Amino acid sequence: MHSYARKALENQLEVLDGLINSENPTPICEGSVEGRLPGKKSKTLASEGDTQQNVSNSALMNVMERIEKLQEESLRRLQSLESTVQDNTQAIRSATDSLEQLGKQVDDVTLHVDSLQSQVETLEKENAVLRESASLPKKMEPQNIAQQLHFSVDIVHRLGPRSADRHSSRRIIVQFLSRTHRDKIWKDARTSKLLKERKIQIFEDLTPETKDARNKLWPMVEQARKEGKRAGFRGACALIDVFSRASGLQLNLNKCELLPIKDCSSTSICNIPVKDSVTYLGIIINKNADSSAAQSQTTLEAKLGALQCHFTWDLDPSRSKLFCLRDMLKDIGTEEGNSWQGHIYNLQGYIHYQLGFTEDAQCFFSRAAEALHHMRNTGSDEGPWLVVNYGNLAWLHHQLGEQAESQTYLSKVDTLLKEYPSPSEDELHPEIYAEKAWTLMKFGRDKTLLAADYFERAIRMQPDIVEWQTSHVMALVKGCGHPDEPLEENILEKIKIAKEHDPDNLYLAALYLQERAKKGRKIEDEVRELAEKVLRKPPSSYSGIRPLLKLYRTYISKDEAIDLAEEALERQINPDKRHLKWCAAICYKRRIYSDKDNPLEPKKIDRAISLHKEVISLYPDSSVKVKIALANIYAKLNHGQDDADQIYQDLLETxxxxxxxxxxxxxxxxxxxxxxxxxxxxxxxxxxxxxxxxxxxxxxxxxxxxxxxxxxxxxxxxxxxxxxxxxxx
Missing domain, CATH: 1.25.40 (Serine Threonine Protein Phosphatase 5, Tetratricopeptide repeat)
Structure with missing residues (x-):
């Protein structure tokens, strides 16, 4: 029982005892006999005792009732205390939980404070670097910049995957901490001779949005510059000064159109029509950037796909084939008077672009235009012979992201086709047929017969060009039958007629002798006579030296073929003799392979090996067959097996x-x-x-x-x- 309740009960019992003593006093007197004699009772005493008994019972009942009331009140108080205790216990538990949560929050705050402290330390270090960089002198020499780059460069890393071209490098992006250094390097890079010599370009890294905006605005900037105004970019915005006062140029309001940036209900303002979209140089511009770009891109790509040029002729060569073609075209030469000079440059431009040399490609395309104009010598700056060249340039600029230039060349192609329509409806212009045929001849036997067909169409519409007739016959020879089997009589007759029309073409003369020899004709004297003519011409793959040496090896003597090749090398004054050296190496190879019973003397074997090694160094990207030939030469020697094995193993690992x-x-x-x-x-x-x-x-x-x-x-x-x-x- 609670101490407070127990104290109250004790107080009540004391009150009860007091009441009992006051209502029932002791009846015995100390001096009476009856009181001193036990066991003796009188009637008087009995009567008083009964009365006292009744009084005591009544008092006890009252006391009991009061006790019950006190007990009930005590119970009520106890229940109230118990409820209070339970509430206090619950409050204590709640307070304990709150304290635990607060403890966790304190831990989190402590961790966050530690993190912030670490960041503050990092920022203080960066600020120290910036303060040190800011304290550098404004006037900086290149040597100082190189020494202080570590103060201003934040991040440097390469961009994109490694190119398949082993001679090209990946781009590098640099993020500067110092604008002063960045601007200095940016400014000096524009006039640096070292960067130009090493073909290194430095340009600003723009966001895709800024690039798109600049591409759309570039035609306007370019046009403004042509008109003598100052124009350039600032971010994604184009800044164009007002019209030059000296130029006297004025807007032609009859050709103006307005494109509202915001919603506009007017159809015209100041008699200038208001349009939802406008077209400038073939580029569709409207408020919906995605739609505008998509429409313009679709239109441009459709026009590019319809062009007749190297990019649309499904040439699809492998990289090794491209290197072989590049070297072959270089060996053809572009000496004065070569009727295919423009076509050679055009194909070189396409090949160099496919190999990743875009600057060289643009250079070759420019040379092609000059060569074609010079060869035609018609008095006109332009003609249908430039359609393929302009198509190539349109594709090149498109691939480089220069859409305005691409559109310019597309317009030039349209102008040429309208001004010089094909003589035959539903067919290409003969100039286009001829260049397409000449190009296809360089891409394998499966395309040679198609080339012969294109030459035939060109000749039918324009029969007075001799080189087309010659190339048509050469395509027939290359595409018909097996190389070791004689041609049909009608093709042989065509070769004879073409030879009569083009007597200076010694390559064709060698082919004619070869076909006659296949039919059993005696040609030795004519071959020797042809050799004197070939040796007097500048060396190239079109000079006829290669088919001439094959005639010597097959119908005269392999030893005489070697002697003729060496004589050609001695007569050649030009230091570039690589094609002649390759032809000579072939002669030595054939001699070693064929005459096992009559081997070459050691001196000539050494000459054969040295020639092959030299040719490999002169044709580093297209010499797989030459390396194999050198390995097989070593295999024929008594002590050359190890060298042959090594060459083959190196090739197998390539x-x-x-x-x-x-x-x-x-x-x-x-x-x-x-x-x-x-x-x-x-x-x-x-x-x-x-x-x-x-x-x-x-x-x-x-x-x-x-x-x-x-x-x-x-x-x-x-x-x-x-x-x-x-x-x-």
Whole structure:
């Protein structure tokens, strides 16, 4: 029981005892006999005792009632106290939970404060660098800039994936802390001779939105500059000064259109029409940037796709083929009087663009325009012979993101086609047919017959151009029949007629002698006479030296072919003799391969090896076949196996394109089979060559060799059968 309740109860009992004592006094007197004699009772005493008994019972009942009331009140007070205790307990628990939460919040705040402290320390360090950079002198020399770059450069890293071209580098982006350094470097880069010599460009890194805005505004800026105004960019905005007073130019209000930036209900203002979209230089401009760009891009791409130029002729060469073509075109030469000089430059421009050399591509396209104008010599600056060239330039500028320039050349193409329509409806202009045919001849035998057809169409519309007739015949020779089989009589007659019309073309003369020899005619004297003419001409792949040497090797003597090649090298004054050296290397190679019973003397073998090594260095990007030839020459020597193995292993470890890998696998398989006597490995490499889905003579050769090996009942006959069946499926 609670102490307060117990104290109250004790107080009530004391009151009760007092009441009982006051209502029932003691009846016995100390001096009476009755009182002193126990066991003696009188009637008087009994009567008083009854009365006292009744009084005591009544008092006890009252006391009991009061006690019950006190107990009830105590219980009520106890229940109230118990409720108070429970409330206090709950409040204590709630306070404890709040304290725990506050403790966690204090921990979080402590961590946050630590983080902020760390950031403050970092910022203080950066501020120290900035203060140090800001204290540098404003006038800075290049040497000081180089020494202080670590104060102003924040981040440097490369952009984008590595280019497939091994000679090009990835772009580098630099973020500066110091605007002073950045502006100084930016300004000096524009006039730096060192950067120009090394072909290094420095330009501002703009956001995609700013680039798009500048591309749209560039035609206006360019036009303003042509009109003698000062115009440039500031961010995504174009700033154009007012009309030059000296120019006297005025706006032609009859051609003006207004494009409102905000909603406008007017259809015209000051008699100038208000349009929802306007077209400027073929570029559609409206308030919806995405829609405008999409429409303009779609229109531009549709026009570009309809052009007749190298970018739309489905040439699709491999990278190794591009390098071979680049070297071949260089060997053709562009000496004065070459009727295909403009076409050579045009194709060189396309090849260099595909290889990633955009500046060289633009240079070649510009040379092509000059050469075509010079060769035609019509008195007109432009003509239909420029349609392909302008188409190439339109594509080049489009690929470089220079849409205004691209549109300019598209307009030039449209003008030329309208001014010089094709003589035959539904056909291309003969100038376009001729250049397209000449180009296709350089991209494989499968395109040569199509080239012959295009030449025939061009000649039908314009029959007076001799070089077209000559190239038409050469396309027929290259595309018809097998190289070792004689041509049909009608084609031979066409060669004869073309030779009569183009007597100075010694390449065609060599082809004519070759076809006559296939039919059993005696040509030795004519070949020797032709040799004197060829040796007097400047060396190039069009001079006829290569087919002439083939005539010597096939119908006269391989040794005389070597002597003729060496004589050509001695007569050549020009230091660029690489094509002649390649032709000479071929003569030595054929001599070593064919006459095993009559080997060359060591001095000439050394000459053959040195020529091949020199040719490899002169054609670093297109010399896979020359390296294979050198390996096979080593294989024919008594102590050259190790050198041959090393060359082949180096080539096998090189990342070659499928066509070159097919050549390598086929030649290496033959080397393994005939020189190393390793038939198992040879079969594997013939299979690897045949598996490459590139239709070529090397693939056919590997399939033939596999069939021959199977016919010899080799222990791998079953595997060869299974492979050939799978290959056929």
């Amino acid at each position: 990342d070659l394109e499928p066509a070159d890998r097919q050549i390598l696998y086929n030649c290496y398989a033959k080397y393994l089979y005939f020189d190393r006597k390793e038939s198992y490995k040879a079969i594997k490499y013939h299979m690897m060559a045949a598996e490459i889905p590139n239709q070529s003579g090397y693939r056919e050769s590997s399939i033939r060799e596999l069939k021959k090996i199977k016919g010899r009942r080799h222990y791998m006959c079953g595997e060869i059968d299974e492979f050939l069946a799978k290959l056929q499926d």
